[in-house]
Amino acid sequence: MSMLLPPVLVVDDEKNMRLSLEKMLSDEGYAVRSVESAEAALELLEREEFFLVITDARLGGMSGYEFLAKVKSHWPQLPVLMITAYATPKQAVEAIKAGAIDYLPKPFAPEELLHAVGRCAERHRLLQENVALKTRALELYRLDQIIGETPKMRELRQLIQTVAPTDARVLILGESGTGKELVAGALHYHSNRRHANYVKINCAAIPDTLLESELFGHEKGAFTGAVKQKPGRVEEADGGTIFLDEIADMSKPLQAKLLRFLEDGTFTRVGGTQELRVNVRVIAATNRDIIRAIQEGQFREDLFHRLNVVQIHLPPLRERGQDILLLAEHFLKFYAETLRKRVKGFTPAAKQKLLAHTWPGNVRELRNVIERALILETTDQIQASSLPDFHIESRLRQAAHEGLVGTKPLEEALADFERSLITSALEQAGYSLTKAAELLKISRHALRYRMQRLNITLPVDTTDAEDAD
Numbered sequence: 001m002s003m004l005l006p007p008v009l010v011v012d013d014e015k016n017m018r019l020s021l022e023k024m025l026s027d028e029g030y031a032v033r034s035v036e037s038a039e040a041a042l043e044l045l046e047r048e049e050f051f052l053v054i055t056d057a058r059l060g061g062m063s064g065y066e067f068l069a070k071v072k073s074h075w076p077q078l079p080v081l082m083i084t085a086y087a088t089p090k091q092a093v094e095a096i097k098a099g100a101i102d103y104l105p106k107p108f109a110p111e112e113l114l115h116a117v118g119r120c121a122e123r124h125r126l127l128q129e130n131v132a133l134k135t136r137a138l139e140l141y142r143l144d145q146i147i148g149e150t151p152k153m154r155e156l157r158q159l160i161q162t163v164a165p166t167d168a169r170v171l172i173l174g175e176s177g178t179g180k181e182l183v184a185g186a187l188h189y190h191s192n193r194r195h196a197n198y199v200k201i202n203c204a205a206i207p208d209t210l211l212e213s214e215l216f217g218h219e220k221g222a223f224t225g226a227v228k229q230k231p232g233r234v235e236e237a238d239g240g241t242i243f244l245d246e247i248a249d250m251s252k253p254l255q256a257k258l259l260r261f262l263e264d265g266t267f268t269r270v271g272g273t274q275e276l277r278v279n280v281r282v283i284a285a286t287n288r289d290i291i292r293a294i295q296e297g298q299f300r301e302d303l304f305h306r307l308n309v310v311q312i313h314l315p316p317l318r319e320r321g322q323d324i325l326l327l328a329e330h331f332l333k334f335y336a337e338t339l340r341k342r343v344k345g346f347t348p349a350a351k352q353k354l355l356a357h358t359w360p361g362n363v364r365e366l367r368n369v370i371e372r373a374l375i376l377e378t379t380d381q382i383q384a385s386s387l388p389d390f391h392i393e394s395r396l397r398q399a400a401h402e403g404l405v406g407t408k409p410l411e412e413a414l415a416d417f418e419r420s421l422i423t424s425a426l427e428q429a430g431y432s433l434t435k436a437a438e439l440l441k442i443s444r445h446a447l448r449y450r451m452q453r454l455n456i457t458l459p460v461d462t463t464d465a466e467d468a469d
Contacts, residue, residue: 005121007031007048011041011055011067012083021054024110025117036060038067045075051124052117057084057095065098072099077127079120083108141185147330148323152315156183163310164190169262171247171307172285174314177364180285181245183312187283188241196240199233204246212254213270216261222271234267238278247307248286248293255300262306282307317359317366318419321455324354327363331370332382341374349384349431356426356456357390358419390427419454422447426456 008030010021018034025032033048035041038059045053053071057064068080079101095103102116143157163170164187172180181200188198206214213222217232234242244250250258261267266277284307286293293299317324328346336343346354350373359365373386421440429435437447450456 005030005124006051007033008117009041009044009050009053010034011036011038011053011059011064013037013056013058013060017056021113024113028114028117030117030121038062038064038070041067042070045071045078050078052120053078053080054113054117055080055082057082065095068095068098068100079123081113081116081120083113141182141189143186143190146179146182146186147327148320149326150315150320150323153320153323156312156314159310159312160186160190163187165192167191167281169281169307169309170283170312171290171304171310172283172312172314173290174285174287175316175362176287177362178287178314178316179363180287180314181243183314184241184243184245184283184285188243188281191241191281193240193281197237198241198243199237200243200245201233202245204249208251208254211250212257215254216257216267216269218270219272222269226271229269232267232269234261234278234280235276237280239280241281241283244282244284246286246288247284248288248290248299252298252300255303259300259303259306262303317362319455322355324359324366325351327366328354328370331367332374335371335374339371339374341377342380343374343377343382344380346382347384350382350387352431353384353387356423356431358423415454418450419456422450422454422456 008025010018010025010032012018012021012034013036015036018036022032022034033044033050035044038055039061041053041055055064055067059067062070064082064084068082071078071080076099080099081102081104082095082100083104083106085106101120104112104116143160146153146157146160148154148156160183170184170187172183174180184200185198188194201211201215203211213226213230213232215232215234217230217235218226220226220229244258257267262282264277265279266275268275290299290304294301294304317327325346328351332343332345335341354366354369361368369387370382372388373382376386377383422436425436425439426433429439433444433447437444440447442450
């Protein structure tokens with residue numbers, strides 16, 4: 001396992017010590033490179049990767065302490081182990097303060113050295129695993145993970161490609177479950193900050209009394225339970241991106257502090273007096289009607305303008321037509337692999353049922369529905385019977401319409417209400433267009449026209465003889 005590591009670099013002007021260290025480390029399976037001067041070591045560090053440097057404190061030419069300072073300046077994450085035959089407690093303290101990971105006086109037992117090297121090897125492996133995990137996590141935010149071929153979704157992907165490389169603030173608006181977090185992640189993944197931290201905070205999930213501390217950190221003794229200093233998430237995101245989800249749920253006093261932070265990147269920890277500064281890109285999102293929140297005095301208009309440099313509005317799933325089936329196939333493939341089920345697709349009736357539902361929970365609801373269907377399904381295709389009846393979801397849709405007055409323009413509200421009536425009729429009629437038209441007291445031709453206008457689409461292969469043109 002050790003051979004998977006980069007080599008150890010040994011720097012010592014005594015040939016016998018170099019050979020001794022090389023043999024000791026090689027016998028334990030470590031690759032080793034050795035040089036006799038700090039100058040040669042610096043040249044080697046420019047060209048090759050090492051997981052540890054072992055250096056003598058006294059070298060001909062540049063001293064080990066000067067070499068340590070240069071390594072910490074150019075390769076701050078590279079651990080340096082210092083050894084010396086002239087050890088004093090004062091020198092040990094100085095070496096540790098200067099950045100050495102350990103300090104061993106000569107002569108030392110081989111076990112002491114190998115223990116220190118082993119700790120550095122484990123540290124390197126953990127760092128590499130962390131980088132790999134972060135990379136895999138970010139892979140979820142690739143642009144091709146934003147599924148959809150409707151014009152709005154194609155425009156969305158193009159907008160992300162255009163905006164992501166900039167440091168512009170972005171405000172993402174859309175109903176719950178439309179994929180706001182996915183878009184925020186894609187903006188970070190395709191930005192120049194992708195190798196730095198991507199920090200997410202759900203402002204609605206953290207009590208308001210704790211949100212300021214979570215965001216900006218606190219000093220020891222700032223409040224009951226603050227037993228030590230705690231850096232905030234904005235410090236964790238320094239050089240990277242912070243995503244503030246459900247920003248409209250943030251209190252007005254904290255909005256004022258966030259506004260100041262957005263002006264110049266400065267902030268003060270809770271209970272502190274020192275002004276700190278970070279370089280962070282801010283992306284915010286909300287599922288609330290932000291303009292209404294401003295009008296009702298719940299959200300600061302000046303903060304809205306600060307965040308709203310680029311605005312992205314995500315369409316609800318009910319307006320995305322055949323994207324419903326594309327997403328369903330995507331989730332089917334994912335969960336079939338996860339659950340180890342050999343389910344290859346959907347029956348025509350199942351497709352019709354998916355397209356007829358209005359999805360008040362949007363993409364999140366669809367994902368859960370597909371996972372549930374795969375768990376229940378015993379054949380090689382998802383049957384309509386494996387999908388829910390959507391009775392509770394229909395009641396949610398009706399409740400949403402009851403509180404609709406004053407939240408949407410009249411034309412949009414009427415379209416939503418008409419869409420709801422038609423989809424409910426289709427569900428009651430078993431997705432027969434003729435029967436649904438009879439329930440609605442309109443002709444089948446009029447029903448088809450309204451479905452087309454409202455983007456309520458049915459797959460061609462679900463049209464039976466009764467409903468054929």
